[in-house]
Amino acid sequence: MWQALYEELRDQNFTVVAVAMDSRPADPLPWIEAARPTYLTLIDRDHRLADLYNMVNVPEAVWIDEDGRIVRPPEPAGSYEGFRRMNRQTKEMPEEAVRLTAQAKATYVAAIRDWVRNGPRSEHALDARRAFAHVKAPDDDAARAHVAFRLGQYLIRAGRSDEGRRWLAEASRLHPESWCIWRQQAGVNEAGLASLPEFWERVDALGDKRYYPAIDMHGMP
Amino acid sequence: MVTLLTERGERTVAEAQGEGDRLWLAASEMEAATGWEVQPEGLCHGAACVPWPAGREAELVRDGRVEVGAFWRHLGKPVAHSAAGDVWVLGEGAAERAEALRSLQAPDFNLPDPSGTMHSLSELRGKKVLLVSWASW
Numbered sequence: 276m277w278q279a280l281y282e283e284l285r286d287q288n289f290t291v292v293a294v295a296m297d298s299r300p301a302d303p304l305p306w307i308e309a310a311r312p313t314y315l316t317l318i319d320r321d322h323r324l325a326d327l328y329n330m331v332n333v334p335e336a337v338w339i340d341e342d343g344r345i346v347r348p349p350e351p352a353g354s355y356e357g358f359r360r361m362n363r364q365t366k367e368m369p370e371e372a373v374r375l376t377a378q379a380k381a382t383y384v385a386a387i388r389d390w391v392r393n394g395p396r397s398e399h400a401l402d403a404r405r406a407f408a409h410v411k412a413p414d415d416d417a418a419r420a421h422v423a424f425r426l427g428q429y430l431i432r433a434g435r436s437d438e439g440r441r442w443l444a445e446a447s448r449l450h451p452e453s454w455c456i457w458r459q460q461a462g463v464n465e466a467g468l469a470s471l472p473e474f475w476e477r478v479d480a481l482g483d484k485r486y487y488p489a490i491d492m493h494g495m496p
Numbered sequence: 497m498v499t500l501l502t503e504r505g506e507r508t509v510a511e512a513q514g515e516g517d518r519l520w521l522a523a524s525e526m527e528a529a530t531g532w533e534v535q536p537e538g539l540c541h542g543a544a545c546v547p548w549p550a551g552r553e554a555e556l557v558r559d560g561r562v563e564v565g566a567f568w569r570h571l572g573k574p575v576a577h578s579a580a581g582d583v584w585v586l587g588e589g590a591a592e593r594a595e596a597l598r599s600l601q602a603p604d605f606n607l608p609d610p611s612g613t614m615h616s617l618s619e620l621r622g623k624k625v626l627l628v629s630w631a632s633w
Contacts, residue, residue, distance in 0.1 A: 412594035
């Protein structure tokens with residue numbers, strides 16, 4: 276998804292790092308082989324990124340300037356939850372949902388272009404005060420969840436699956452808002468996606484809450 | 497033998513003793529695994545020292561060994577271990593994670609690319625970086 280943007284902007288001192296939070300390193304490989312990204316792609320089997328940056332879903336993105344400073348803290352990477360309005364029998368999306376999903380992505384990509392061109396003068400590069408205000412800090416249960424998750428992953432890799440899975444379930448119990456933890460430990464369908472009935476039940480249980488939190492950017496649905 | 501998973505990575509310690517929620521480690525092993533070292537005033541990480549909790553020094557340090565489980569809980573940081581006590585995770589606390597994010601200095605990490613070569617975020621200093629997560633699931 277980021278290849279075209281990377282190719283367009285790579286000569287302007289811009290790069291992309293895509294981190295796959297996948298506990299089985301073989302799982303993301305077919306996607307990488309199909310997309311053939313020329314930017315850096317990393318495999319994060321213990322969800323280190325989610326722990327360090329308090330991420331709870333994919334895709335989330337952080338904008339980092341030339342000095343290694345965060346100018347946009349983690350937020351959905353231009354994602355809009357149009358899929359929630361999909362007809363689950365026919366898999367068709369209402370026109371409105373398709374339009375809003377495209378609008379979110381186009382708005383986000385345009386904002387990146389603006390940042391790459393204008394740096395701190397871009398309205399989308401948050402100054403320190405605004406960036407600070409946008410940081411979502413983890414709570415103690417989230418920190419405990421990442422420890423439980425790491426232990427579970429280690430035990431599963433060591434062949435101690437039953438005990439490992441119990442730790443992953445404990446991680447999800449401690450940090451219920453993390454879709455990364457829940458989806459990683461949930462079963463997957465024949466397409467390798469965690470979109471089983473349990474997934475839809477969990478999405479429906481959100482009610483008015485968003486699956487992808489609103490992005491604070493002008494023009495975002 | 498105990499495997500320790502910390503911010504510094506994975507470390508196997510031959511001379512460690514896990515008993516229930518307790519983990520006794522040689523002070524030198526604790527320092528190698530976590531960066532915390534035993535000093536007369538308590539345990540220190542760089543310039544930051546945490547005094548021994550009043551009256552509990554004997555529970556936490558004995559004969560050059562430290563009871564890391566209790567110490568980690570005393571620091572308010574998360575800890576978890578396998579039922580057999582042979583795998584321990586000493587994690588970072590929510591307060592430290594929050595402080596790191598609020599400093600706005602992007603937390604660094606070291607992860608492999610698909611061929612196994614390790615990369616860190618800090619290698620890209622000097623460029624604007626879009627750091628984006630994804631997953632196959």
